[in-house]
Amino acid sequence: xxxxxxxxxxxxxxxxxxxxxxxxxxxxxxxxxxxxxxxxxxxxxxxxxxxxxxxxxxxxxxxxxxxxxxxxxxxxxxxxxxxxxxxxxxxxxxxxxxxxxxxxxxxxxxxxxxxxxxxxxxxxxxxxxxxxxxxxxxxxxxxxxxxxxxxxxxxxxxxxxxxxxxxxxxxxxxxxxxxxxxxxxxxxxxxxxxxxxxxxxxxxxxxxxxxxxxxxxxxxxxxxxxxxxxxxxxxxxxxxxxxxxxxxxxxxxxxxxxxxxxxxxxxxxxxxxxxxxxxx
Amino acid sequence: xxxxxxxxxxxxxxxxxxxxxxxxxxxxxxxxxxxxxxxxxxxxxxxxxxxxxxxxxxxxxxxxxxxxxxxxxxxxxxxxxxxxxxxxxxxxxxxxxxxxxxxxxxxxxxxxxxxxxxxxxxxxxxxxxxxxxxxxxxxxxxxxxxxxxxxxxxxxxxxxxxxxxxxxxxxxxxxxxxxxxxxxxxxxxxxxxxxxxxxxxxxxxxxxxxxxxxxxxxxxxxxxxxxxxxxxxxxxxxxxxxxxxxxxxxxxxxxxxxxxxxxxxxxxxxxxxxxxxxxx
Numbered sequence: 306x307x308x309x310x311x312x313x314x315x316x317x318x319x320x321x322x323x324x325x326x327x328x329x330x331x332x333x334x335x336x337x338x339x340x341x342x343x344x345x346x347x348x349x350x351x352x353x354x355x356x357x358x359x360x361x362x363x364x365x366x367x368x369x370x371x372x373x374x375x376x377x378x379x380x381x382x383x384x385x386x387x388x389x390x391x392x393x394x395x396x397x398x399x400x401x402x403x404x405x406x407x408x409x410x411x412x413x414x415x416x417x418x419x420x421x422x423x424x425x426x427x428x429x430x431x432x433x434x435x436x437x438x439x440x441x442x443x444x445x446x447x448x449x450x451x452x453x454x455x456x457x458x459x460x461x462x463x464x465x466x467x468x469x470x471x472x473x474x475x476x477x478x479x480x481x482x483x484x485x486x487x488x489x490x491x492x493x494x495x496x497x498x499x500x501x502x503x504x505x506x507x508x509x510x511x512x513x514x515x516x517x518x519x520x521x522x523x524x525x526x527x528x529x530x531x532x533x534x535x536x537x538x539x540x541x542x543x544x545x546x547x548x549x550x551x552x553x554x555x556x557x558x559x560x561x562x563x564x565x566x567x568x569x570x571x572x573x574x575x576x577x578x579x580x581x582x583x584x585x
Numbered sequence: 586x587x588x589x590x591x592x593x594x595x596x597x598x599x600x601x602x603x604x605x606x607x608x609x610x611x612x613x614x615x616x617x618x619x620x621x622x623x624x625x626x627x628x629x630x631x632x633x634x635x636x637x638x639x640x641x642x643x644x645x646x647x648x649x650x651x652x653x654x655x656x657x658x659x660x661x662x663x664x665x666x667x668x669x670x671x672x673x674x675x676x677x678x679x680x681x682x683x684x685x686x687x688x689x690x691x692x693x694x695x696x697x698x699x700x701x702x703x704x705x706x707x708x709x710x711x712x713x714x715x716x717x718x719x720x721x722x723x724x725x726x727x728x729x730x731x732x733x734x735x736x737x738x739x740x741x742x743x744x745x746x747x748x749x750x751x752x753x754x755x756x757x758x759x760x761x762x763x764x765x766x767x768x769x770x771x772x773x774x775x776x777x778x779x780x781x782x783x784x785x786x787x788x789x790x791x792x793x794x795x796x797x798x799x800x801x802x803x804x805x806x807x808x809x810x811x812x813x814x815x816x817x818x819x820x821x822x823x824x825x826x827x828x829x830x831x832x833x834x835x836x837x838x839x840x841x842x843x844x845x846x847x848x849x850x851x852x853x854x855x856x857x858x859x860x861x862x863x864x865x
Contacts, residue, residue: 366683420623422795441795471792484780485793489801495833496772496853497824500764511862512751514767514834515702515721519863520800521769526860529853536841536849546779548847551831558827561816569816572774573809580816582791583799 306330309365313337313346316396317371318433320466321351326435327465334361339519345430362387367458370395375534378406385412392455394419398482399538400446400475417459418446418475421468426526438466446475483542488550490524490532497525589645591616593626595704597651597674598713601631601745606715607745610723614641625710642667647738650675655814658686664691672735678762679818680726680755697739698726698755701748706806718746754819765820768830770804770812777805
């Protein structure tokens with residue numbers, strides 16, 4: 306089939322590499338409003354040609370939007386305006402706003418809302434890697450509003466990417482994503498800011514940084530262009546989680562300040578239950 | 586030389602394995618008030634014999650305390666009471682309280698305050714591994730109060746563990762440790778608690794957990810027995826860092842709530858500067 310990928314960064318590029326390698330697409334057409342990205346993707350070779358949006362959609366059997374959520378909210382209706390029989394899917398980390406936006410579009414059934422839970426803290430076509438999606442989960446949302454053949458095609462694509470497919474409604478998806486993904490990123494961004502601020506007076510503050518610090522702030526390398534609109538579109542859930550998180554930190558702070566060691570010990574022991582769900 | 590290790594967990598055990606392998610110690614004597622740990626250490630084989638504190642100190646050329654900081658504060662003066670020519674060192678993550686405690690001890694010069702910045706989120710003699718200290722930093726504090734030969738011996742030990750030796754006064758050490766290590770742990774503990782609490786109502790909240798979540802909460806597997814006294818002994822610094830951290834989170838929260846996307850974007854971009862100091 307002919308696959309069009311809009312957005313040739315980490316997500317779109319990594320998908321292109323493996324979908325070609327695993328025989329899903331015979332031809333991959335790329336669209337990117339950033340000419341440098343577009344040229345790089347073509348030069349790296351994970352797309353066969355670069356063209357404009359209209360031509361790319363018209364030629365395709367399937368279209369994947371792999372751009373930030375704010376851009377997707379604007380572009381998805383325009384892509385649906387252009388489609389005839391094409392299947393359209395996206396890779397955004399928030400789903401409710403997007404689905405609201407196209408709820409009454411005449412081509413709504415040809416669109417399948419997807420969220421592959423994979424990535425790295427890097428971005429751009431240079432960051433695209435084979436195997437990035439392997440063994441991770443992908444969520445398809447509100448599939449009852451999509452054509453059954455469109456869902457089957459998108460499911461088959463994710464299965465070729467070796468992903469576990471989960472079905473969920475978009476409201477639940479956004480709650481889960483806030484707890485499992487969005488808060489981890491804010492936690493890392495804030496931690497990085499805290500230590501970077503201290504560095505202004507303590508030049509050697511990072512001399513002692515070791516593995517624990519590294520893993521906790523790793524996500525703070527993530528792209529502002531990608532994450533700003535995610536937090537904005539999921540703001541009710543994100544602020545709710547942040548309130549709980551800040552409250553837990555405040556508990557630690559107050560117990561520590563008041564030498565309430567038994568309570569600190571109890572909080573840590575309770576948090577240790579996370580062992581049950583961690584992968585390693 | 587004969588090396589006595591008090592505390593046969595992750596730190597003491599991992600040190601024992603490599604200090605024997607690399608020829609630092611001919612004989613290693615173990616002390617642990619927990620009989621199960623002591624038996625395990627002997628059975629695993631990283632100590633040659635288990636004996637009581639007094640006998641173990643008397644036989645040793647060097648004594649390493651590798652127990653939690655609250656226990657060290659109590660035990661270090663007793664160990665120093667027992668020594669004749671032995672060199673004594675410790676591996677605690679906070680230093681000021683400990684050094685205050687032995688400041689006027691007649692054997693103070695035979696003690697060298699150390700903090701090897703290495704570890705995993707596991708604990709106990711079963712967690713001990715070869716190579717755990719390799720390529721990490723170790724801090725020796727207030728070495729001007731120690732005998733120059735004692736410092737040289739402890740330095741040589743850490744060099745055999747392939748560690749980079751840094752000298753720092755204990756006050757600065759505790760500030761740095763709060764920013765680079767202690768806050769990362771509280772951040773992870775609180776994040777784990779936040780999501781575990783949500784799980785009470787949302788049974789499948791962890792279904793979507795992926796690599797980003799995993800790395801951010803990894804430290805929440807850490808031992809309450811070890812970390813509670815660290816936070817307590819370093820409480821001024823830890824509460825100061827927590828205040829800054831909570832403040833940064835509150836900024837994110839308020840900007841997100843008020844759709845101030847430019848300010849969110851700016852915070853994230855600022856936090857991205859952490860790339861400069863991360864190891865990979």
